[in-house]
Structure formats: structure tokens, C-alpha cells
Amino acid sequence: MSAISLSSVTKRFGSSEIIRGVDLVVNAGERHALIGPNGAGKSTLFNLISGQFRPTSGQIFLNGERSDREPPEMIARRGLARSFQITSLFARLTVFETVRLGVMANRGIRFCFWRSAVSHREVTNDVDGLLTDVNLSHRANVLTGELPYSEQRALELAVTLALRPEIVLLDEPTAGMSVEEAAQTVALVRRLTAGRTLLVVEHDMDVVFSLCDRISVLVHGRIIASGTPEEIARNESVNEAYLGKAAH
Numbered sequence: 430m431s432a433i434s435l436s437s438v439t440k441r442f443g444s445s446e447i448i449r450g451v452d453l454v455v456n457a458g459e460r461h462a463l464i465g466p467n468g469a470g471k472s473t474l475f476n477l478i479s480g481q482f483r484p485t486s487g488q489i490f491l492n493g494e495r496s497d498r499e500p501p502e503m504i505a506r507r508g509l510a511r512s513f514q515i516t517s518l519f520a521r522l523t524v525f526e527t528v529r530l531g532v533m534a535n536r537g538i539r540f541c542f543w544r545s546a547v548s549h550r551e552v553t554n555d556v557d558g559l560l561t562d563v564n565l566s567h568r569a570n571v572l573t574g575e576l577p578y579s580e581q582r583a584l585e586l587a588v589t590l591a592l593r594p595e596i597v598l599l600d601e602p603t604a605g606m607s608v609e610e611a612a613q614t615v616a617l618v619r620r621l622t623a624g625r626t627l628l629v630v631e632h633d634m635d636v637v638f639s640l641c642d643r644i645s646v647l648v649h650g651r652i653i654a655s656g657t658p659e660e661i662a663r664n665e666s667v668n669e670a671y672l673g674k675a676a677h
């Protein structure tokens with residue numbers, strides 16, 4: 430069963446075709462990396478899957494059902510969450526308050542929060558659980574803007590997971606991190622995405638090859654290969670178009 434499936438998807442901005450006929454399948458429960466050079470269209474593809482953009486042509490399916498005509502809120506309700514760089518938005522909120530916004534949004538989406546009186550305790554328990562999951566319990570009362578960078582990214586993960594998604598889209602979760610921080614983040618992402626489907630854009634090939642079950646390579650708006658890390662590592666056109674250069 431595919432969690433995400435794209436069929437002949439294109440996206441134009443004015444006269445430039447950025448996504449040029451993408452077929453992509455992300456199986457339910459797998460961790461799938463989307464890699465490719467700068468400007469290949471990876472963020473655009475994320476925006477198409479999460480409903481921020483509509484394809485110019487082609488079709489997108491989530492869990493087998495067409496999704497490309499639906500707005501982002503509807504797609505979130507279908508169980509897809511993507512990470513956002515939220516920490517600059519909520520710099521004056523504490524870590525606890527920031528995660529609570531995510532929990533409240535999720536309850537609003539799923540349980541008609543405005544109608545049912547959900548107890549303060551339930552929300553607090555959810556927030557505490559998420560903070561424990563991302564190892565930020567000890568930071569609950571710190572202002573978001575004062576967290577060190579890697580903890581800001583962990584906080585984004587907590588807010589993304591507050592939506593209790595089946596499908597998670599992460600955009601460069603280890604960008605700007607030291608080797609040690611990146612390794613910790615990989616362990617965290619691995620643990621927190623167990624039992625879910627993950628599609629991740631990532632430039633660090635160590636992260637990609639250690640975290641993901643399958644990899645798709647996007648070059649100039651086209652998927653030039655999809656396969657296991659081993660298949661991708663020995664694919665000649667991938668090495669020519671991307672990995673060789675990345676290694677270089």
C-alpha cells in the first residue's frame with residue numbers, strides 16, 4: 430500500500446516548468462529520502478504533497494485517495510504533517526507553550542475542540558509526553574528563541590508530531606548541525622517515526638544512507654532513480670548527476 434503516490438505530476442511557475450512529470454511512490458511505513466542538487470525542486474515537491482501548491486497537471490494520492498485538489502488543512506486532517514521552521518515565529522513563547530499550540534491545533538482538527546470541553550490536564554499530559562519524546566522536558570519553561578539550534582529543531586519535531594501524523598514530511602532535519610548533533614537527530618527521527626511513513630529531504634548523505642529504507646533522486650524536476658540505498662549508491666546516472674558531485 431502506498432502512503433504517498435504521485436503520477437505524472439508537473440508544476441509550472443509562469444513559463445518555467447520546475448516539476449516535470451514526477452512519478453513517485455512512498456510505501457506505507459517506510460522511511461524515504463528525497464535527494465538532489467540545489468534547485469532540483471525538492472521543496473516544490475513537498476509543497477505539492479502537503480497542499481501548499483496545486484500541481485499544474487498530474488495526480489497525487491494519500492493512502493490511495495486523490496489529494497491534489499485539497500487545501501493543506503484537509504491534507505493535515507488526512508494524517509499528513511510537515512515540519513516548519515517555527516521557532517522564529519514563536520520566539521517569545523516558552524517551549525511548553527509552543528508545543529501546546531500544536532496539541533490544541535490537533536485537538537481542534539480532530540475532536541472539534543471548540544465544542545467539547547477537553548480538560549486542561551489532558552492537553553498538559555500530551556505536551557509533557559511530546560517534550561519527553563524529544564528530550565526537551567528540562568527546557569519546558571525556556572523561551573523558544575533562547576534554545577540552542579539543535580534543540581530548536583527538536584522542538585519543531587515535537588510540534589510536527591503533536592498532529593499525530595501517519596505521514597511525516599521533514600525538510601533537512603539535520604541542516605546546520607555538528608556531526609554529533611546530526612547523529613542524535615537521526616536517532617530521534619528514527620525512534621519517533623517508527624510505525625509512521627517518513628519522506629525526508631536531506632543533503633547529508635550519511636544521514637540519508639543510515640536513516641532511509643529507500644531513496645528517490647530528483648534532478649531538474651525529474652526523478653532519475655528510486656531504490657534502496659545500495660541500489661542508489663551504485664546507480665551510474667545518480668553518481669554522474671549528483672552523488673559523485675556531492676562526494677566531490
Ligand SMILES: Nc1ncnc2c1ncn2[C@@H]1O[C@H](COP(=O)(O)OP(=O)(O)OP(=O)(O)O)[C@@H](O)[C@H]1O
Pocket residue numbers: 442447465466467468469470471472473474
Ligand atoms: N513560488 C515560486 N515561484 C517561482 N519559482 C519558484 C517558486 N518556488 C520555487 N521556484 C523555483 O523552483 C526551482 C526549484 O526550487 P526548490 O526550492 O523546489 O528546489 P530545492 O530542490 O528544494 O532546492 P534546495 O535544495 O536549494 O532547497 C528554483 O529554481 C526556484 O527558484
